[in-house]
Amino acid sequence: MTSVIALATTVTSVLKLTSPLFRPTTHNTHLQAKLAVKGAFFISLIPLVTFVYLGAGSMTNFSTKWEWLNMGLSTLDMNLKFDKYQIMFLPIALLVSWSILEFSSWYMESDPKMNTFSKHLLTFLLAMIILTSSGNLITLFLGWEGVGIMSYLLIGWYNARSDAAVAALQAVLYNRVGDIGFLLAFCWVYKNSLSTSLNYIFSTTPPTILLLAFIVAAASKSSQFMLHPWLVSAMEGPTPVSALLHSSTMVVAGVFLLIRIHPIIAQNQTALTVCLCLGAISSAFAAFSALTQNDVKKIIAFSTSSQLGLMMVSIGISLPNLAFFHICTHAFFKAMLFLCAGIIIHNLHDNQDIRRMGGLYKDLPITTTCMTVGSLALMGTPFLIGFYSKDAIIEATTNSYANTTATLLTLAATAFTAIYSLRLTYYTSMTQPRSNPLMTSSEEHTSVKNPIIRLALGSIIMGPILFFLLFPSFPMTHTMPTFIKLTALIITLLSFLLAYDSAQLTWLKSPKKHAPMKKYDPSFYSLLVHRAFVITTLNSAWQMITHIIEETWASWMGTRALPTAMIYFDRAMQVTHKAMIQLYMGALFITLLLVFSILTMSSLLAMS
Missing domain, CATH: 1.20.5 (Single alpha-helices involved in coiled-coils or other helix-helix interfaces)
Incomplete structure (x- = not known):
């Protein structure tokens, strides 16, 4: 019954969301978009309330199918699936999008194309709804490509700036790697079954190469190690885009794909190990990279990549429910952190360097309070929303038979998260102001306060509620030693104290002259991959082309061919004359x- 209600409410929500897209763009299109998302959010609560009231027994894997293309021996169908993942994710995505659209009406107020921007955000959200409601590979691919296309348009919104155009192109190129993996898996499934249904995949034992293709697709979309640079470059887009892209939409699409196909991943130990190691490396690398950043948006962006690595770790230890749980909790505090960063940047006249901030708790008390709540939730502070999912993943990893190195990397990422979270809060909110004293700051606009307060309340109270909804109610049993149970909390606390002590040292003594920066810089990776590797490849190609064309083709068929032929003819004639x-x-x-x-x-x- 719950699934049927979910179908009806999802169709109603989609129709409500699409209504502003087909209306002429006017001066109040952004208001129509915000009201549409707000109404869709309240509609999406109906199946969730029904699920809570009737219990888990009312939730069946209900799906609908429409024939799209009939090719005689086979058909291509559009298939939608409604399960607990869909009915839980939809209200969260709509709530976050509602907050972001309301915030963008203030943040993008001076943009002449603000109404078109709101339509792009709506289309982006619709593509993500299609992806999470998909029941076969065709529908999933439509949503997959939809979020990719809209991310290109939104990241490159300020297309007059070369950095924004390059960042949008970079996002497309990196995601094409994932698209290749997805299409290879799609072709294999269709060739062997003449069907694109996920149920067929679940009924077989697919080869490892197919699962690796799916993992490559997920790694590209969810910004895992080696395919992560596009995520940080995406900060060139407007702050509302960063908030929506990094919280509950595009970046979690890859993890959501692996959650959908987890029944077959769980049967293949190689695939599980790849997910575990890839997630652990990504989480530690991104957290370590965040320590070296001074751009407030890039710190939050690297934290997103780190949390996506944690989701991959939970897939690797065969706990997809925990990965989905962290997707839901992560959406609240990450969107709030980006919105708070946008408020600070806007009030400081586009200054994004945390070293030129400080003392903002006096001028922006609501913003700095919400940013502190978001940072504490990101660290996994007890009883905030991040604690319930992040701590569970750490406990499950330390209590599993997982690779020891992967476990240690995950614990290191937890420690680094506490350090850069405190560093972010300390440099922006505490100490003395380091910005221009003539700047005036304000957060009194309702479109500024309401979204971040709404997300802050969600970050405080939604943890146990989501836990109750996602996991069956059964008596909790203590199955591990206390020191292992408290591992994540102890590491977070020690890292917090270490970071605070290190931050205090910067105020004890100022250097007489600037010391050279001798620290790890994640841009070294970009220089290696984007510059050194590319230049080496192009030089090799140039040498090869030079030898093949100029030395061979030009000598025999090109501009030097006739003189060479005349020389040979003259020599032949000289023999007889x-x-x-x-x-x-x-x-x-x-x-x-x-x-x-x-x-x-x-x-x-x-x-x-």
């Missing part, structure tokens, strides 16, 4: 005599 004039004249006379004789004989024969 020895400057013997009498011999040449005799040969010419004999030839002419023979020709004359033949012509004379022909004439006589003709007359007779």
Whole structure:
């Protein structure tokens, strides 16, 4: 019953969301978009309330199918699936989008194309709803490509800036790697079954190469190690885009794909190990990279990549429910952190360097309070929303038979998260102001306060509620030693104290002259991959082309071919011409005599 209600409410929500897209763009299109998302959010609560009231037994894997293309032996169908993942994710995505659209009406107020921007955000949200409601690979691919196309348009919104255009192109190119993996898996499934249904995949034991193709697709979309640079570059887009892209939409699409196909991943130990190691490396690398950043948006962006790594770790230890739980909790505090960063940047006249902030708790008390709540939730502070999912993942990892190195990397990422979260809060909110004292700051606009307060309340109270909704109610049993149970909390606390002590040291003594920066810089990775590797490849290609075309093709068929042929012809003629004039004249006379004789004989024969 709950699934049928979910179908009806999802269709109603989609129709409500699409209504502003088909209306002419006017001065109040952004208001229509906000009201549409707000109404869709309250509609999406109906199946969730039904699920809570009737219990988990009312939730069945209900799906609908429409024939899209009939090719005789096979058909391509559009299939939608409604389960607990769909009915829980939809209200969260709509709530976050509602807050972001309301915030963008203030943040993008001076943009002449703000109404078009609101339509782009709505289309982006619709593509994500299609992706999370998909029941086969065709529908999933439509949503997959939809979020990719809209991310290109939104990241490159300020297309007059070269950095924004390059960042949008970079996002497309990195995501094409994932698209190749997805299409290879799609072709394999269709070739072997003439169907794109996920149920067929679940009924077979697919080869490891198919699962690796799916993992590559997920790693590209969810910004895992080696495919992560596009996520940080996406900060060139407007702050509302960063908030929506990094919280509950595009970046979690890859993890959501693996959650959908987890029944077959769980049967393949190689695939599980790849997910575990990839997630652990990504989480530790991104958290370590965030320590070296001074751009407030890039710190939050690297934290997103780190949390996505944690979701991959939970997939690797065969706990997809925990990965989905962290997707839901992560959406609240990450969207709030980006919105708070946008408020600070806007009030400081586009300053994004945390070293030039400080003391903002006096001018922006609501914003700094919400940012502190978001940072504490990101760290996994007890009883905030991040604690319930993040701590559960750490506990499950330390209590599993997972690779020891992967476990240690995950714990290191937890420690680094506490350090950069405190660093972010300390440099923006605490200490003395380091910005221009003539700047005036304000957060009194309702479109500024309401979204971040709404998300802050969600970050405080939604943890146990989501836990109750996602996991069955059963008595909790203590199955591990206390020191292991408290591992994540102890590491977070120690890292917090270490970070605070390190931050205090910066105020004890100022250096007389600037010391050279001798620290790890994640841009070294970009220089290696985007510059050194590319230059080496292009130089090798240039040398190869030079030898093949200029030395071979040009010599035999091009501009140097005729002179070369003339030289060879001249040499051949020199062999027969020895400057013997009498011999040449005799040969010419004999030839002419023979020709004359033949012509004379022909004439006589003709007359007779």
